[in-house]
Amino acid sequence: MKLLYTFALFALALTARAEVTLAKVFSSHMVLQRDMPIHIWGNAARGEQVAVDFHGATNTATADNLGRWSLYLPAQAAGGPFTLTIHATNTLQLEDILIGDLWMASGQSNMEMPLAGFPGNAVIKDADKEIAAANYPQIRLLLVEKDTSDYPLEDVKAATGWSQCTPETAKNFSAVAYFFARDLQQKEHVPIGLIDSTWGGTPAEAWTSLGALGADASLMPVFAAYAEKMDRETTEQRADLADKQARAEGRPTISNRDWHPNPVSWRPAALYNAMIAPFTPLPIRGVIWYQGETNSALNRAPLYSRLFPAMIQDWRTQWRQGNFPFLFVQISAFDSPKENWGLLRDAQRRTLHLVNTGMAVTIDIGSEHNVHPSDKQTVGERLSLLARNVVFGENIVASGPLFRLAYPDHGVMHIWFDNAAGLKAQGAVQGFEIAAADGTFVPATAKIEGDTIIASSPTVPNPRYVRYAWQGFPQVNLYNAAGLPASTFTSYPVP
Structure with a gap:
């Protein structure tokens, strides 16, 4: 009897494995990228034939020795809703599929903030009103x-499943991504899909593949920085245990310790592997990043001018669809004297040398x-621009004044900008x-002279360099005629 029961369980397991499944990126209500071949993939029994039907297009595939299958359907124009049907030993049917533009929204807490x-x-301006209107x-x-992983995953750990944008679904979704899509959809009049893959308090190296980090010797310090952080976390965890023991014994505790609660999310490539890699087979319109x-930090900011472009190029390489648009937000103003926000903002500005990038100041x-x-x-609106x-x-004018060049002349600095009209x-x-x-x-x-700035100081009779908005929370007020603010910059040589 026990043997029969075991055999029945084994047969049931085989049957379950035989059923065709889709990667978790797919569900009813999703958006597929318009004007690009449509990629569909998933799992089935080894050697199983899988057929896919979608809006008049059909294709078939055979699951490989690991049970993976993948196929493409012809590109389609924006439209919908349509039905996606997958036939194998079982049938899956996804309803209410739209064809439009698909954007990956990623980064740390200012992108994650719902x-x-x-x-x-940490509140959103007019939150109740905005949620009610969503x-x-x-x-x-x-x-x-x-989620995190030591190696690139083929599927995400979990996702909510696609949903229409309603007050109930939007309230827990990235506010920046929502405002971006709201403004853009009203201008472009095509469906927009947003993938919110974010984690607050995380560094760029965690979102970059190990291959990209290891290919550039100048990025090796990110591994040392993580090792240093892990050492500090271990020390602080021990101190935390010591605090508990001290409190139990009525002794004084250690105070003023800065303990980041998620050291694993800082691990190089950990977030790329788990939260980005699974989406790279999916055609997208582009990325928004904050x-x-x-x-x-003082010891980390100098590396960002190499790290951030490396991450962008890495994602483009992994997606295999060319230099897709990568639009990012320059970090804002914040009083943080133990950090170098000016250098970080300037590194972001310098990243604009990459083609098909844009920066919202x-x-x-x-x-x-x-x-x-x-x-x-405002952040979402500027990304939409x-x-x-x-x-x-x-x-349209989509950016504020961006530093072009500066030169000294008779004791003053002349500064020229792009996007400086008005x-x-x-x-x-x-x-x-x-x-x-x-x-x-x-x-x-x-002072302003036409579309340039003239800067001087009686204490610097022979100036050579100029910078703008360099402090963490600077007092700045320079705009162009479109009402868009000027970016932090320095003409001083940086690594």
Whole structure:
């Protein structure tokens, strides 16, 4: 009897394995990328024939020795809703599928921050009003569960399943991504799918593959930084246990310790492996990214000018669909004296040398003592402007003034910008500093002359360098005619 029962369980297991399944990226209500071949994949029994039907297109595949199958359907124009049907020993049917533009939204807490905000003082401006109005059936949402891995995964650990954008689904979804899609969809009039794959307090190296990190010798310090952090975490965990023992014995405890609770999420490539790699077979329109605060420490910020471009190029390599658009948010203004936010923001600006990138400057909406600015509407709107310009070729001003060059002349610095038409300031121009050859910067008096800035200081008779908005929370007020703020920059040589 026991043998018969065991055989029955074995037969049941084989039957379960024989059923065709889809990767977790697929579900009813999803968006598939328009104008690109449609990739569908999943698992089935070894050698099993799988057929897929979608909006008049059909293709078949055979599961390989590991049970994996994959096929492509012809590209289609925006539209829907359609039904996706998968036939094998069983049949799967996904309803309400739209064809449109699919965007990956990733980064740390300012991208993760949902419409409902975070517990405590991290709130979204007009949150209740925004949540109540979040009814957009042409916007679809997929929230990815946090996970880490030592190697690239073929599927995510878990996801919510795709859903229409409603107040109930939007409130726990990335506010920046939602506002981006809302503004863009109203301009482009095509369905938009958003994949929210984010984790607060994480560094860029955790989102980059080991292959990319290992290919560039200049990025080797990220591994040393992680080892140092793990050592510190171990020490602090021991101190935490010592605190508990001290409290139990009525002795004083250690105080003022900064213990990051998720050291595993800092591991190089850990988040790429678990939360990005599973999506790389899926055609997308592009990426929106908001991250950098965790890389702003004094010993980490200098590496970002190499690390961030390496990450972007890595993702493009892994997706195998060319230089897809990568639009990112420059970290905002925040008073953090033990970090170098100026250098980090400038590294982000310098990353614009990569083709098909765009940067939303947010220095004017920061909060001096809150790393999570509440005005995510402006962030999403500025990302949408970039998409309209960079991706869809709309003839609009999508960026604030970006530093082009500076030169000294008779004791003053002349500064030129791109996107500087109608250069203006609210009151006297603020935020400029100049330096002589020794690189010691001092505050400068600055004025607008046409579309340029003239900066000088009586204490620097022979200036050579200039920088702008360099402090963590600087007093700045320079905009172009489109009302978009100027970016942090320095003309001083950086590594």
